[in-house]
Amino acid sequence: SQQIRAGVYVPRDQLAPGDLVFFDSGHHVGMYLGKGAFVQAPHTGDVVKVSNLDSGYYSAVYFAGIRVAR
Numbered sequence: 001s002q003q004i005r006a007g008v009y010v011p012r013d014q015l016a017p018g019d020l021v022f023f024d025s026g027h028h029v030g031m032y033l034g035k036g037a038f039v040q041a042p043h044t045g046d047v048v049k050v051s052n053l054d055s056g057y058y059s060a061v062y063f064a065g066i067r068v069a070r
Contacts, residue, residue: 003029007068012053015065021053022063032065 019032030040036053
């Protein structure tokens with residue numbers, strides 16, 4: 001919950017590489033890579049994966065994009 005408050009809201013169509021993307025009411029976070037791709041660790045014990053914001057599941061549970069000051 002601290003991560004989502006650490007920056008400013010970014011509309012989905014204005015995400016830039018390095019922005020944090022949150023899903024499922026903020027319970028899951030990834031880092032945006034660009035062109036709809038983001039990196040995430042899906043669950044404990046799984047490997048880090050590159051996924052797409054436009055896939056059915058992630059598109060449906062997308063919550064917010066946050067840009068953290070650098």
